[in-house]
Amino acid sequence: MLNVNGLQVFYGNIHAIKDVSFYVEEGEIVTLIGANGAGKSTILNTISGLIRPTVGTIEFLGQSILNLSPHKVVRKRLVQCPEGRRLFLQMSVKENLEMGAYTREENDIEAEMADVYRRFPILDERRNQLAGSLSGGEQQMLAMGRAMMAKPTLLMLDEPSMGLAPLLVEQIFELIVELNDSGTTILLVEQNAQMALSIADRGYVLETGSIVTTGNCADLLNDEELRKAYLGG
Amino acid sequence: MDFLSYLISGISLGSIYAIIALGYTMVYGIAKMLNFAHGDVIMVGGYMSFMATTHFGWPPLLSVLFAMAVCTLLGIVIEQLAYKPLRSAPALAVLITAIGVSYFLQNAALLIWSANPKSFSSVVFLEALRLFDGRLIISGTTIVTIIVCLVIILILNTIVNKTKVGRAMRAVSEDKDAAQLMGVNVNKTISITFAIGSALAAIAGVLLCSAYPILMPTTGAMPGIKAFTAAVFGGIGSIPGAFLGGILLGIIEILGKAYISTQLSDAIVFAVLIIILLVKPTGLLGKKVLVKV
Numbered sequence: 161m162l163n164v165n166g167l168q169v170f171y172g173n174i175h176a177i178k179d180v181s182f183y184v185e186e187g188e189i190v191t192l193i194g195a196n197g198a199g200k201s202t203i204l205n206t207i208s209g210l211i212r213p214t215v216g217t218i219e220f221l222g223q224s225i226l227n228l229s230p231h232k233v234v235r236k237r238l239v240q241c242p243e244g245r246r247l248f249l250q251m252s253v254k255e256n257l258e259m260g261a262y263t264r265e266e267n268d269i270e271a272e273m274a275d276v277y278r279r280f281p282i283l284d285e286r287r288n289q290l291a292g293s294l295s296g297g298e299q300q301m302l303a304m305g306r307a308m309m310a311k312p313t314l315l316m317l318d319e320p321s322m323g324l325a326p327l328l329v330e331q332i333f334e335l336i337v338e339l340n341d342s343g344t345t346i347l348l349v350e351q352n353a354q355m356a357l358s359i360a361d362r363g364y365v366l367e368t369g370s371i372v373t374t375g376n377c378a379d380l381l382n383d384e385e386l387r388k389a390y391l392g393g
Numbered sequence: 394m395d396f397l398s399y400l401i402s403g404i405s406l407g408s409i410y411a412i413i414a415l416g417y418t419m420v421y422g423i424a425k426m427l428n429f430a431h432g433d434v435i436m437v438g439g440y441m442s443f444m445a446t447t448h449f450g451w452p453p454l455l456s457v458l459f460a461m462a463v464c465t466l467l468g469i470v471i472e473q474l475a476y477k478p479l480r481s482a483p484a485l486a487v488l489i490t491a492i493g494v495s496y497f498l499q500n501a502a503l504l505i506w507s508a509n510p511k512s513f514s515s516v517v518f519l520e521a522l523r524l525f526d527g528r529l530i531i532s533g534t535t536i537v538t539i540i541v542c543l544v545i546i547l548i549l550n551t552i553v554n555k556t557k558v559g560r561a562m563r564a565v566s567e568d569k570d571a572a573q574l575m576g577v578n579v580n581k582t583i584s585i586t587f588a589i590g591s592a593l594a595a596i597a598g599v600l601l602c603s604a605y606p607i608l609m610p611t612t613g614a615m616p617g618i619k620a621f622t623a624a625v626f627g628g629i630g631s632i633p634g635a636f637l638g639g640i641l642l643g644i645i646e647i648l649g650k651a652y653i654s655t656q657l658s659d660a661i662v663f664a665v666l667i668i669i670l671l672v673k674p675t676g677l678l679g680k681k682v683l684v685k686v
């Protein structure tokens with residue numbers, strides 16, 4: 161479904177991504193794990209079209225999306241829920257959800273809106289409140305809800321567990337699995353490797369811009385070196 | 394009674410400033426740039442309306458629509474040619490370009506219409522209103538200016554707060570990349586903003602020339618700077634702020650002229666701006682962005 165090949169990305173003369181290749185198949189949860197500054201967000205932003213790679217190809221559903229502007233990538237139902245949530249803090253909860261559905265017909269979004277409110281009753285209660293007045297956890301729920309409004313075929317999540325209490329992390333990961341069960345393919349970027357590997361099918365380990373290990377999550381969880389480096393022993 | 398009359402003149406002049414300031418503030422809010430050529434679009438609007446009525450003999454309302462159409466197009470072209478290539482350039486480069494565009498427009502006008510002032514005939518044919526046995530006279534132009542300003546602010550408010558385009562504008566204004574990730578075409582949104590701002594500048598130009606009927610290539614320069622001041626005064630980026638800032642600036646200017654000194658009225662206006670910014674650096678209605686981690 162998504163094929164990334166030989167990707168190289170520079171920020172000025174910083175070589176952030178060095179020859180990265182990976183793929184995601186329909187129906188999978190694939191996770192990209194790595195420490196701070198490994199290049200995870202850079203990869204997602206390159207796929208979304210926010211950053212242009214120097215070398216490499218990116219194909220989605222058999223078509224190159226390499227030179228598409230970000231707003232055109234979203235129209236292909238390839239949606240990113242960015243790091244740090246990036247909500248529109250001065251808009252209401254409802255308006256944020258409407259922004260999520262920006263590429264869709266306005267009279268066609270009621271079902272998803274209802275679904276988001278059903279999953280997150282707190283958002284329903286606060287629908288007319290400014291997103292900036294929500295707690296960190298509520299904001300993450302809204303960010304997930306906003307991404308769901310786009311009806312993604314492939315959803316890329318950038319560290320959805322960042323800064324959340326353990327209970328909330330559980331809830332977010334359960335939601336990811338549910339979304340996957342109902343047909344959404346997931347590309348999950350995480351620093352919380354344990355959690356990510358526990359729900360994903362396959363994983364890639366990224367270190368300073370290169371993929372160093374890949375495999376089934378079960379194998380990765382048993383990998384000695386990986387355990388030492390990312391899973392706390 | 395004098396005071397009331399001055400106050401109304403102030404509100405009327407302030408309404409023109411407000412209409413111009415709205416263009417400044419929207420472009421700043423969404424494209425994050427100060428379009429210093431905005432004032433000169435007003436002048437172009439004035440000339441277009443002048444040409445339409447005097448040379449083509451068109452009725453006033455049609456001349457206004459003509460001026461709006463030309464300025465809208467001009468705004469979009471300026472944005473595409475001068476500002477769009479600089480989207481990721483340093484702010485200073487954009488600012489200098491904007492000043493360059495401003496000089497270009499003034500000199501182009503000089504070439505086309507010469508430096509001789511044209512006497513503009515008002516597009517407003519409303520009878521003056523006489524109140525208190527004729528002790529208070531409000532001109533038709535004054536009344537129309539205030540009403541037009543109110544209508545514009547209501548329409549703009551509806552567009553920005555109630556429509557999809559308006560939501561996209563606010564999204565781009567708050568977080569350009571996040572807006573793109575939602576599927577918003579940022580370039581198109583910026584174009585629309587320039588179009589709206591320039592159409593408003595045309596209306597302001599016609600109203601300004603109707604109230605102060607001397608049209609020259611530099612006609613837009615001073616009102617442009619005053620309106621920019623008004624936008625900063627109210628909190629740049631804020632639409633209600635531009636409205637409030639414009640009206641207050643108009644009132645301060647007219648009252649300053651009437652009661653303190655005609656020569657010093659501009660100095661008073663800028664002194665008030667400096668004081669407000671010292672007390673409240675974000676302007677009257679400018680808001681701090683709340684961020685939660």
Ligand SMILES: Nc1ncnc2c1ncn2[C@@H]1O[C@H](COP(=O)(O)OP(=O)(O)OP(=O)(O)O)[C@@H](O)[C@H]1O
Pocket residue numbers: 171174176194195196197198199200201202203243351
């Ligand atoms: N805008 C930028 N300009 C210059 N360098 C950048 C920029 N963004 C990222 N980098 C650099 O590129 C590298 C990869 O950054 P990236 O944000 O992709 O890492 P990450 O894996 O997402 O990290 P984190 O887990 O902290 O989010 C880092 O060395 C970073 O300093």
Ligand SMILES: [Mg+2]
Pocket residue numbers: 200201202243318
């Ligand atoms: Mg990151």
